[in-house]
Amino acid sequence: MADFSHKPTLTGDLVVLRPVTEADVPALLPLFEDPEVIRLTGGHTRFDEAALLEWYGSRGAQDDRLDLAVVERATGRVVGEAVLTAWDPDNESCAFRIAFVPDAVGRGLGTEATRLIVGHGFEALGLYRIWLEVYAFNPRARRAYEKAGFRAEGVLRGALLWEGERVDATVMSVLAPEWGSVQAG
């Protein structure tokens, strides 16, 4: 059975992923306030700072999910979060999501952070399937996920209603048996 109570630190060349805490809220605020990040993540719900402090302050105590802050090694700055959630123990699967603050995107950090947490999901947590949803208007995220080994498996038509427009979501996944060959390239 996967043990989500252990919160790891995962080190790559560009980023370190470590347990998120309430002290990260100021750095993560743009995820909840920047209109473009909110659109790309389909965020219909608004959170005030008190709610965010409560949320991030309680992630370390969760035993059914993994919430990691993404720290850029070059600067030591918290640039976003990477999360395994929606754990389904019977089917050994989790959903993955990730979001960075606007000025951290497009420099390869997301691909590396995705590889690190997905690798942990397979290698340490013993998951079989890790899946995500990405909106049709977010080709940058889709490309990062593909580089990290995710494959598109279907389209949820009109899944998001955003400012009057219906937007498709693509479901992508990576499976444990694929992971070794994905990483070997």
Ligand SMILES: CC(C)(COP(=O)(O)OP(=O)(O)OC[C@H]1O[C@@H](n2cnc3c(N)ncnc32)[C@H](O)[C@@H]1OP(=O)(O)O)[C@@H](O)C(=O)NCCC(=O)NCCS
């Ligand atoms: C999604 C996210 C984590 C990806 O991380 P990132 O660091 O920006 O991604 P990377 O730099 O590792 O890779 C992006 C890739 O997309 C490519 N790309 C950028 N814009 C693109 C576009 N408009 N169309 C196609 N590809 C694009 C880049 O060239 C790069 O691919 P390459 O290395 O082959 O050139 C980050 O962009 C982010 O947090 N964005 C805001 C929130 C968000 O979209 N969250 C995901 C919701 S599903």
